[in-house]
Amino acid sequence: MRRLGSRKQRKSRLRGEMVLAGSSPSRKDVLVVEPGDHFYPLSVAAPGSMGRTGSWRTQRPVVNAEKCIGCYMCWLYCPDNTIIMREKAGPRGQDVASIDYEYCKGCGICANVCPVNAIEMVDESKFISQS
Amino acid sequence: MGLSRDESGGEDGLYKLLREKSVEIRFHGRGGQGAVTAATLLVAAALNEGKWGQAIPSFGAERRGAHVLAFARISERPVPIHSQVRRPEIIVVLDSGLLLAEEERKKVLAGASSDTIIVANTPKPVNVGGAKLYYVDATRIARELGLVVAGWPVVNTSMLGALAKATGIVSIDSVLKAIKSYWPGRLGELNAEAARRAYEETRLAQAEKITVTR
Amino acid sequence: MALEAEEKTGVRRGTVIPMRGNDAVAYAVKLSRVKVVAAYPITPQTIIVEKIDELISKGEMDAEMIHVESEHSALAATYGAAVGGVRAFTATSSHGLVYMYEVLWWAAGSRIPVVMAVVTRAIGAPWNIHVEHSDILSTRDTGWLIAMAENNQEALDLTVMMFRVTEDPRVYLPGIVGLDGFILSHTVEPVEVPDQELVDEFLPPRRQPYTIESGAPIAMGNIIPDEAFEEHRMDMHESMREARRVIEEAGREYGKLTGRDYSSLVECYKCSDADYLFVGIGSWMGDAKIAVDALREKGLRFGALRLRWIRPFPWDELREYGLEKKAVIVLDRSISFGYAGPVFLEVSSALEAKPSMVGVLAGVGGVDVNYEDMVKIAEHVAGLVEEKGRVYVPALWYHLGEFYPMKPGPLPTRKTPRHVNKLLEELWSKKT
Numbered sequence: 001m002r003r004l005g006s007r008k009q010r011k012s013r014l015r016g017e018m019v020l021a022g023s024s025p026s027r028k029d030v031l032v033v034e035p036g037d038h039f040y041p042l043s044v045a046a047p048g049s050m051g052r053t054g055s056w057r058t059q060r061p062v063v064n065a066e067k068c069i070g071c072y073m074c075w076l077y078c079p080d081n082t083i084i085m086r087e088k089a090g091p092r093g094q095d096v097a098s099i100d101y102e103y104c105k106g107c108g109i110c111a112n113v114c115p116v117n118a119i120e121m122v123d124e125s126k127f128i129s130q131s
Numbered sequence: 132m133g134l135s136r137d138e139s140g141g142e143d144g145l146y147k148l149l150r151e152k153s154v155e156i157r158f159h160g161r162g163g164q165g166a167v168t169a170a171t172l173l174v175a176a177a178l179n180e181g182k183w184g185q186a187i188p189s190f191g192a193e194r195r196g197a198h199v200l201a202f203a204r205i206s207e208r209p210v211p212i213h214s215q216v217r218r219p220e221i222i223v224v225l226d227s228g229l230l231l232a233e234e235e236r237k238k239v240l241a242g243a244s245s246d247t248i249i250v251a252n253t254p255k256p257v258n259v260g261g262a263k264l265y266y267v268d269a270t271r272i273a274r275e276l277g278l279v280v281a282g283w284p285v286v287n288t289s290m291l292g293a294l295a296k297a298t299g300i301v302s303i304d305s306v307l308k309a310i311k312s313y314w315p316g317r318l319g320e321l322n323a324e325a326a327r328r329a330y331e332e333t334r335l336a337q338a339e340k341i342t343v344t345r
Numbered sequence: 346m347a348l349e350a351e352e353k354t355g356v357r358r359g360t361v362i363p364m365r366g367n368d369a370v371a372y373a374v375k376l377s378r379v380k381v382v383a384a385y386p387i388t389p390q391t392i393i394v395e396k397i398d399e400l401i402s403k404g405e406m407d408a409e410m411i412h413v414e415s416e417h418s419a420l421a422a423t424y425g426a427a428v429g430g431v432r433a434f435t436a437t438s439s440h441g442l443v444y445m446y447e448v449l450w451w452a453a454g455s456r457i458p459v460v461m462a463v464v465t466r467a468i469g470a471p472w473n474i475h476v477e478h479s480d481i482l483s484t485r486d487t488g489w490l491i492a493m494a495e496n497n498q499e500a501l502d503l504t505v506m507m508f509r510v511t512e513d514p515r516v517y518l519p520g521i522v523g524l525d526g527f528i529l530s531h532t533v534e535p536v537e538v539p540d541q542e543l544v545d546e547f548l549p550p551r552r553q554p555y556t557i558e559s560g561a562p563i564a565m566g567n568i569i570p571d572e573a574f575e576e577h578r579m580d581m582h583e584s585m586r587e588a589r590r591v592i593e594e595a596g597r598e599y600g601k602l603t604g605r606d607y608s609s610l611v612e613c614y615k616c617s618d619a620d621y622l623f624v625g626i627g628s629w630m631g632d633a634k635i636a637v638d639a640l641r642e643k644g645l646r647f648g649a650l651r652l653r654w655i656r657p658f659p660w661d662e663l664r665e666y667g668l669e670k671k672a673v674i675v676l677d678r679s680i681s682f683g684y685a686g687p688v689f690l691e692v693s694s695a696l697e698a699k700p701s702m703v704g705v706l707a708g709v710g711g712v713d714v715n716y717e718d719m720v721k722i723a724e725h726v727a728g729l730v731e732e733k734g735r736v737y738v739p740a741l742w743y744h745l746g747e748f749y750p751m752k753p754g755p756l757p758t759r760k761t762p763r764h765v766n767k768l769l770e771e772l773w774s775k776k777t
Contacts, residue, residue: 211631214715
């Protein structure tokens with residue numbers, strides 16, 4: 001979720017006229033949607049309203065595609081919509097979970113709900129690459 | 132004719148307008164007798180004559196049989212007033228019982244002076260301590276016309292006819308017109324007939340002076 | 346009775362009908378072509394909703410009535426309809442208003458125009474159904490516009506006007522029209538109901554900043570950064586200040602059409618040349634006007650300044666008329682316990698307490714206060730000013746003909762009767 005951007009952007013998104021569906025077309029039934037020059041507390045669904053939250057992570061969920069049965073439990077439970085299901089990409093042709101590490105905060109809920117322990121939480125320090 | 136929003140009261144001011152060009156009326160009845168409706172119809176009648184009027188119900192322990200009050204004001208011009216009537220020039224009593232029981236009688240006569248006109252529903256004169264009493268047997272009129280609702284004779288419209296006769300603050304024609312437009316059809320005709328009969332039957336009683344209880 | 350048009354002035358009249366204040370509001374709602382009404386009944390507001398229901402069922406009004414289970418839901422449903430894109434209305438009183446308090450903030454913060462009538466009434470305990478201003482004044486800081494009628498005509502006119510003002514893109518805030526419980530709500534007086542075509546001309550099609558519809562989801566009221574929240578509040582503040590210009594414009598135009606001018610946020614009765622001023626809100630300011638003339642007969646030059654609008658606050662007008670006065674008497678029908686009446690505090694700050702000021706508390710819980718009481722109050726205050734030169738009394742309670750200054754001074758007490766205390770003691774001893 002994210003704010004509707006700058007005041008100007010908010011305006012352009014909301015500008016327009018509409019006629020109420022199902023009402024008679026008399027003048028009085030016309031609703032004018034006219035954004036005034038104000039701050040509206042509106043938001044639309046979009047990734048990254050708080051920035052790239054992948055940096056919040058101390059532990060990283062790692063999916064074992066061999067074990068994954070494509071049940072979608074992690075996909076259902078992830079509070080940040082960072083589970084991406086890849087259809088029929090598993091070794092047995094099953095759907096397989098993968099994770100958007102740009103935004104995954106490492107909360108571990110996916111690992112917790114996985115019925116076959118296919119997701120392991122691994123310390124981020126393990127992924128420090130040596131130069 | 133129109134509703135003037137000029138509330139300046141003219142050169143004389145609002146206080147004089149209220150004292151000299153306005154009449155304050157108090158209705159006493161029993162819960163269910165239609166005192167509030169009577170006050171409302173009086174305003175409609177006044178409006179028919181191009182006057183300004185106002186009807187104020189007094190709410191509290193309103194229930195069937197209890198002593199209830201309503202106020203009304205009639206004026207040549209609008210008065211920006213919304214308080215209750217404390218010293219009525221006219222008192223309308225819908226039920227003779229309210230003038231018989233001492234405790235209720237005190238309430239009816241509160242704020243009255245020897246100039247106050249009392250218009251009461253009673254078959255014969257009752258002691259109002261000396262105020263000018265006009266009386267009519269509205270209960271009989273209602274029964275004769277079959278104006279009975281839930282066992283109670285409807286006397287409020289008759290009393291408006293009596294009020295018109297006793298005080299002349301509104302004409303009987305205005306009262307009849309107000310009643311007929313409030314209840315279109317037969318009900319209106321019956322109530323208007325009650326008011327007309329009461330107008331004809333209302334009499335002035337002779338009584339001794341009352342003590343002023345303001 | 347239809348009245349003839351006054352061709353010279355361009356003023357068109359309506360039909361004069363004797364009606365209660367609550368009926369007047371209902372007719373205003375009908376004339377404003379409101380499409381959704383959601384409400385929960387409470388004395389003395391009930392008639393408004395009953396009358397609207399009647400108008401709908403008779404086919405005189407084309408609207409949807411939603412009977413809800415509480416006032417919280419009433420405003421939520423009204424707001425929901427409004428955000429969906431129609432003119433919506435609700436009405437309440439006292440406990441009902443308090444119960445919907447949370448939703449008031451949501452409606453204002455979302456910037457969606459909604460109109461509500463508040464029929465003023467005391468808040469319990471103990472139980473009381475009569476007039477007091479503690480309910481409507483508790484909405485002061487919610488971001489709603491607040492207007493207060495003096496009579497039934499104004500209750501109708503202000504309701505129609507409120508739709509136009511709240512739906513102006515410079516404002517986009519909801520609005521409350523207040524009318525005194527019973528004193529206006531149940532009192533019958535002649536009201537001129539403007540013709541529909543006149544109101545159609547005055548009220549433009551509904552405007553609102555956005556709609557929420559299925560198929561194009563947006564969320565209102567999400568958590569936002571603190572800085573953005575503060576900016577949002579700054580914007581609301583600015584809009585409320587801007588509202589006064591919109592009110593003046595709308596009031597002027599309403600005057601041109603109907604002959605009843607509402608271009609000022611205050612109503613001034615003989616206050617320009619006055620030495621003393623009554624200031625207050627609501628129906629009893631009519632009695633104050635009568636008191637003004639009675640006092641002038643006695644040689645005391647009084648005037649009455651009624652605040653027709655409470656938000657936006659008529660700051661400029663108050664200063665224009667009030668700053669140079671010998672004394673200003675503010676009449677309050679509610680109290681901020683231990684200090685003074687809310688209207689007094691507002692007026693006092695606007696006038697920087699420059700004139701002598703006395704906050705008079707009276708009429709709380711429906712106690713009848715008339716012009717004679719006001720004459721008494723005025724003479725008492727004028728006496729104080731003569732004697733002491735300058736006075737500042739935040740709370741002088743006027744109760745049944747007597748004055749009770751906050752301190753020092755005896756207060757009237759109706760203590761719990763002894764037998765009740767005894768009963769309580771007995772009950773308590775059994776319990777312990």
